[in-house]
Amino acid sequence: MVVENKHAFIKGLSTTSIALPGSSIEDASKTLETFDLPTTRTEAWKYTRVAKLGKIDFHSNTQEVSDTSSYIIDESALTLIFVNGYLSQELSNSLPTGLSCKQLSACSSEELKHTGIKHGKEVFNALNTCYLNDGIWIEIAKNAVVDQPIQIIHITKGEKQLTNFRTVITARAFSKASIIQGFFSEDSDQSFTNSITEIIVEENAHLTLDKLQYEEETTTHINSEYVNQAKDSTFTLNTITLNGGLVRNNIHVNVNGQNCTTNMNGAYLLKGKQHVDNHTTVDHIAANCNSNELYKGVIDEKATAVFNGKVFVRKDAQKINAFQSNGNVLLSDDANVNSKPELEIYADDVKCSHGSTTGQLDEEAVFYLRARGLSEKSARKLMVSAFIGEVLEHLENDSVVSYIERLLKERFGWDFN
Amino acid sequence: MIIIKNLHATIDGKEILKGLNLEVKAGETHAIMGPNGAGKSTLASVLAGREEYEVTDGSVDFNGGDLLDLDTEDRAREGLFLAFQYPVEIPGVSNVNFLRSAINEIREHKGEEALSAKDFMARVREKSALVELDAKLASRSVNEGFSGGEKKRNEIFQMAMLEPKLAILDETDSGLDIDALRIVANGVNKLKSNDTASIVITHYQRLLDYIVPDFVHVLYEGKIVKTGGKELALELEEKGYDWIKEELAL
Structure with missing residues (x-):
């Protein structure tokens, strides 16, 4: 059963009707009941304050956006538009061969079995599970090469909207595809987007995800990617953050098989009082893999950027090349950066480097x-x-x-x- | 072209230029020589508008206008060019792209139309050939990974692209081997005309074998203390600067 929740800020929401497998909704509800929103005493949230979210009386309403043309990132792409987490009417492109797209609300519990966030103490994941508006499951069939990019456009419309959205991407063996996610908003004062993307990249599959964040300046956006890579696969994530009041990206990549490549690139350009926090983790579990991480930001006015990049190289993960770099340029005296690259290496034959620079323009x-x-x-x-x-x-x-x-x-x- | 009168300039409160006078007319080439610390590079920096330097007295008239009243970019737009002693590396900024922006901002300043992409590229080809700068190098990031000689050739290439009225070459010859020196000097000579002028700042007489000056000035302790023809440079090369100190009882 779902327990009554102690958090006032989500009183206005109703529990999801999506057939998430097993007891995940109940578990999520219990997590929400047990744990508070993180404070800056929690290491992972040391530089990012989210307490104010608890004071907003959130709702989740369906809305219509009459003209979505300005949000179309790639005219040639297969386009899916979600407004406040609900699929907008405009979708009806025929799908390219080897691609299947299905709303999570239309999936059976059996089909949703491969979704599976472990909540632990993670309140935002629990929130996402418990109050999931909808989501999309994209599957690229084995051996399929989908040349046409797939773009998922999210628009938040209205004040104090809380949108919980889940994207599930399954790139089957030897497939190739590229996906674009765009996050936008209209009249969205104090709204909050809590989005999770679960990604499976099977053997020798190649997947690229371009993520573009451009919500209005009083919004909050928490975005988590959980990626699992099998052997010989390549995964690339490009995160471009150009607006949004408080933006937090959590990226967790498990590199489970040998001979994988993992690329993470990020660019953030901030002004006003924006706060953008990129937390990344690459976990090298298997040997002979490469990971490259490049995050760069330009911070103006009173904005703050946070970068925390972790690379784990486990005991058996020999011959790993892992590179990580974070560069920041401050354009004003009031701009702030907290940058923390971290390496934890348990193998003895690896090539790893990390670096962080913060300065002014030359x-x-x-x-x-x-x-x-x-x-x-x-x-x-x-x-x-x-x-x-x-x-x-x-x-x-x-x-x-x-x-x-x-x-x-x-x-x-x-x-x- | 330029009339410098009684120029005094300080940096961090220390006076470097102490009443410098110099007049350069169109069509002329002037060499400025002098020992280390005499103020040669300070003069170049002050004329280009480097903000660390403070002009405390004197005036600089540039084609009838007050040069010191202009921002650095406006001095460039009015036709002043400084070839840097140490050209800066700017990663990620393409040499030709920034030159196109610069040329078009200069043209806009003069009320002229922007240069078309085609005409611009034609100019790039012509001028890069002039200084034997590989066209590929011309389109790379500004000076990034360039050798010392390539950086100096790039300075002259930019000068050729911008077609200034007055060029100031700040120790452009330092660190160049004889081949690179010849190429750089050749470029400068080809750009010489009756409507333009140059001020060549150098330590070494060697450059002046290739860029023949109409006048040679000796800068010492912030002032021009002696002026002569090109033979003065030879004399300085041979005898050093001590004889001038003695002659002038400095």
Whole structure:
């Protein structure tokens, strides 16, 4: 049974009707009953305060967005649009061969068996499970190469909306696909998106996920990816955060088989009082794998960025190449960065490096560009673009890059060409 | 072109230029030589508008306008070019892309239309050939991974692209081998015209075999203490600076 919950902020929500397997909903409800929202005394939330969420009286309503055209990241992609976590009417593209998409609300308990977040003390995962609005299960069939990108567009509409959404991606053996997730909002003061993506990358499968976060400045967004990679697989995650009040990304990749490649690239550009926190974990369990992590951010005004990247190399995971780098540029005296790259290595034959830099723009370079006739503003823009450009270079989908450039111009007035 | 009168400048409260006078007319090439610490690079920095330096007295007239009143970028737009002694590496900023932006901002400043991509690329090809700079190098990140000689050639390439009225070469020859020196000097000479002028700051007479100056000035303790023809450079090379101190009883 589902116990009555002590958290006032979710009183306005109703328990999910999705047929999640086993006792997961009850377990989630118990977790919510037992644990409080994390405070800064919890190591994983040391630099990010979420207590204010507990004071908001959240609701979850269906809404309509009449014009979604500006949210379409890639015109050529297969598009799924969700508003406040519910599938909008506009979807009806025919699916490419080898691809199946199904709403979680339409899945049987049997089909949902491969979803399986362990909550432990994780309140936001429990919240997601217990109050799941809906979700999508994307399966790429064995040997299927899906050339057309799949884009999942999330729009939050209205004030104080809490949207719990789950994406499940199963990339079967030897398949190849790329998925885009976009998060946007309209009139969404104090709304909160709590999204989880569970990903299975089977043997020799190749999966790329481009994630674009662009919700309004008073929203909260907590986004977790749980990835399991089997041998010979490649997984790439690009996280681009350009707006949102409080954004937290939790990424956890288990590299379970040999000869895998894991790429994580992140770019964040912040201003105002934005707070963006990227927490990543790569767990190398098997030998002979590569992981590359590059996160770069530009922080202006009173914004704060947090980066915490962990790489574990387990005892039997020999011959691992693991690289991690975080770079930050502060554009104002009030901007803040907390960066903590961590390596935990239990194997003895590995190549690992990590590094973190935080600084200002190179003033000598600004002077050099100005001495050639560029205005100070153009010179700074050019250097910021170059700094972030190193991350954007890793994005293979040109439409995504163009869309990002459009947003950068819209929000920061920055030109990338 | 430029008239510098009684220029005094300080950095961190320390006076480096102490009443410098210099006039350069269109069509002329002036060399400025002098021992270390005389103020040669300070002069270049002050003219380019480096903010660490404070001008405490004097004036600089550039084609009828007050140069010191302009921001660095506006000095460039009015036709002043400084070839840096130590060109900066700027990772991720493409050499040609930034030059196109610079050229177009300069053109906008002058009320001219932007250069078309086609004309711009034609200019890149022409000018990179002038300094024998590989066109691939021209489109890489600014100076990133360039050798010392390539950086200096890139300075002259940029100068050729921007077509300034007055070019100041700040020790462009330092660290160059004789081949690179010849290429750089060649580039400068080809850009010479009756409407432009250059100020060549150097330690070594060697450069002046290739870029022949109309005047050679000796800068010492923040002032120009002696002016002569190109033979003065040879004399300095041979005898050092001590004889000037003695001659002028400094």
